[in-house]
Amino acid sequence: MANAPRPDVAAVIPGYGNLHGFSSTFDVSPGVHSVCAFALNASPYGDTNPSLGCRSVTVSGDPVGSLDGASAVLGGIRVSGWAIDPDTTSPVSVKVFVDGVAVAEGAASESRADIASVFPRYGAGHGYSVFAATSGGSHRVCVEAVNLPPSGTINRNLGCAVVVVSGQVFGNVETIIGGPGGVFVSGWAIDPDTGDSIVRVTLDGATVDIPTARTRPDVTAAFPVFTGAHGFEKLIPAAGGARRVCVTLLNQGATGADQPAVCRSVSVLSGNPFGNLENAVRTGTGISLSGWALDPDVAGPVSIHVYVNGAWGGSFTANGRRGDVGAAFPGYGSAHGFVIPLSAGQAPVSVCAYLINQGPGSTNPLLGCRSL
Known part of the structure; x- marks a missing residue:
């Protein structure tokens, strides 16, 4: 009209x-x-x-489109926009170049109703959002739409932008607690410039550096662009008593800075083993003792020596699963429970259990005696 x-x-x-x-x-x-x-x-x-x-x-049969946005995200740059090749209604590929080097490619297949209203013949499925991994610093990012046959002669430059990407190390210090014979620390860290990191533990002024060498599938799932191991976990030897511990995530790349230290005061247990003789009951064939035991200087199980009416009753190991004990004493695991069967007649007996010390403690303490 x-x-x-x-x-x-x-x-x-x-x-x-x-x-x-x-x-x-x-x-x-x-x-x-x-x-x-x-x-x-x-x-x-x-x-x-x-x-x-x-x-x-x-x-022209050359592709058309636009770079609508380019922004810094964790570990790189995300670009978005739209692209159409006049030869087809199917999605076209877009290539992402960072500082002149092709680093990523994706399909322009996301729904863009605004584009469909302008180019109704081609439909809405021509938007793109592509992530390009890169190190920290200032980068020039460009996007190119790939030409499809039969016509057209060039891959169309959809636009360029300058984006500043953070190279700041990040992560989480999850645990700083007193453990068997020292201080137990754990967590994860990633430096966007290198993909890994170094963690520095300062214990009463002395430093220990720990690499992020422990596999953490949860971290990899959350940040899939950073492959490899990102977890750390280590028991730092320390004498018993109150200790001041700080953990710092060290920046490794050309940009960014160390993450500020996380500090806590912890108590390192040491000395004689301890536990609880929770039950001593008669059974159809004798006596059963049960409970838990732990030596603060080691994570492994404790030996228990039992005497019946003053006579040797046997040596046993407290290595049964006790989740409640593991939760109460993190760093020691949960294998500290025991159930001890003893042969005994129907006459009254006195049963005593002793814990065998494995570290700097001074004695094999009595866990408890029961008369049955």
């Missing part, structure tokens, strides 16, 4: 107003096309639809 304002036409042909301009867009395939426009005669006068003219138009 020729109903767009054209004041120039109104000036040349006065009396007809200025609403006689037209502008139309048509979807056509790439290539050379002859385009002709005709004015349709309106009754009652005139007997033909005159030609307004013809033009030869070449429609």
Whole structure:
């Protein structure tokens, strides 16, 4: 419909107003096309639809599109926009270049209703959002739409942007506790510039550096762009008593800084083994003792020596699973429970259990005696 304002036409042909301009867009395939426009005669006068003219138009087969956004994200840059190849309604590929080097590629297949309204022939599935991993610092990122056959001659540059990516080390210090014979620390760390990190533990002024060499599938799942091991876990030897411990995530790359230290005061257990003789009961064949035992200087199980009426009853190991003990004494594990069967007649007996010391303790303490 020729109903767009054209004041120039109104000036040349006065009396007809200025609403006689037209502008139309048509979807056509790439290539050379002859385009002709005709004015349709309106009754009652005139007997033909005159030609307004013809033009030869070449429609490019090169892809078109736009880089709408480029932003720094954890570990790199995310670019977004849209791309269409006139030869197909299918999604096209876009390549991401960082500082002139191709580092990522993705499909422009996300829904973009705004693009469908402008190019209805091609539908909505032509948006893209692609992540490109890179080190910290300032980077020039460019996006290119890949041309598809049969026509077109170039991969279209959709735009470039300069993005500053943080190289700051990040992670989490999950545990700082007193453990068997020292201080137990654990957690994870990632430096975006290198993919790994170094953790520095300061214990009463002395430092120990720990590499992030422990596999952490949960961290890898959360940050899949950073492959490899990111966890740390170590028991730092220390004498018993109150200790001041700080953990710092060290920055490894050219950008960023060390993560501020996480500090805690902890108590390192040491000395004689201890535990609880929870039950001593008669059974159909004798006596059963049960409970738990732990030596603060070692994570392994404790030996228990039992005497019945003062006579040797045997040596046993407290290595049964006790989740409650493991939760109460983190760093020692849960293998500290015991159930000890003893043969005994029906006559009254006295049963005593002693814990065998394994570290700096001074004695094998009595766990308890029961008369049955």
